[in-house]
Amino acid sequence: MMKRRDLFKTALSATAGLASFSVLKPLYAADDFVFRGPDVPNVPVTKIADRTFYFLAVDPEPAPSNFGFFSNPGFVVTSEGVVVVDTGGSVQIGEMLIRQIKTVTNKPVVAIFNTHIHGDHWLGNHAFVDAYPNVKIYAHPKVMEHVKNGAGAVWNGFMSRNTNDANAGTVITPPTLEVQGGDVIKVGDVDFKVHYMGKVHSDSDIAIEAVQEKVMFVGDMAMRRVANMADGNFANSIVAMENFEAMSHIKYFVPGHGEFDDVSMIRDQKQFFEIIYKTIEQYYDDGLSDFEIRPKITETEFMQKVAKDWPGFDSTIGRFVSEAYQEFEASLF
Secondary structure: OOOHHHHHHHHHHHHOOOHHHHHOEEEEEOOEEEEEOOOOOOOOOEEOOOOEEEOOOOOOOOOHHHOOOOOOOEEEEOOOOEEEEOOOOOHHHHHHHHHHHOOOOOOOEEEEEOOOOOHHHOOOHHHHHHHOOOOEEEEOHHHHHHHHOOHHHHHHHHHHHHHOOOOOOOOOOOOOEEOOOOOEEEEOOEEEEEEOOOOOOOOOOOEEEEHHHOEEEEEOOOOOOOOOOOOOOHHHHHHHHHHHHOOOOOOEEEEOOOOOEOHHHHHHHHHHHHHHHHHHHHHHOOOOOHHHHHHHHHOOHHHHHOHHHOOOHHHHHHHHHHHHHHHHHHHOO
């Protein structure tokens, strides 16, 4: 067995030059020595409804300065215990969430829903399993399928590269319990209804409705942000927004990124996708390329007055148009 001092020298050599090295701290497990990312500063708890809360990520992208905290976890306090929706992108973020949940209630976390496969929404599972070994973790079966195919490692690497290893020490901890659209999981005095609408932001998206609270956690299916549709579908996203819009009993929608709001957020997201997809449909037969159609999209009144101010618009709208163009073209065959 390698002596601890020799192991330390090896680890030190391997990490020399990393900007994050000065803030990493050691973790000891038996005789092994590994590096662990820094603790994440506490993020305030925001109240949405009587028993429903979330953590607003003010930054739209992961960075060393935010320790990789850029998506919104939420939780509901039931008579049986706490139900968490999404757990953040690292064990350190998960630990911060646990600390902050305890400022609201002393009840244990008894269940977790992971809204989709993107790791900023579930790599924090590690912390919750450590703190609550019997916690139930639910997700669509495609999440488990993607993790088996290596998605967890890919997302852990993404978080590492974009945060200077602030997530170091995170162990990939996937959900274990499958849910389908229409399932209702009763936890104490709150019913959690699962909504699955096919491939929207990804092929694994679920929205979680806290029925008695009249709150819907929509994951990344709806948000005022222009980020990533490489795994999604524009046409299906429009249908999904129509479905959400028809749920008149829902008072608040909680996105995976950005502030929660009423149905106006759903309507904004629907209009955003409609303008992109229907403009491409309009000009495709005229032989215009995605590059030529892009200004016809960005110069519309909605894009200039509303979406132009969304995080990621300037850097990402071109990719969105290109991806939607390819999707539309593929639909013709």
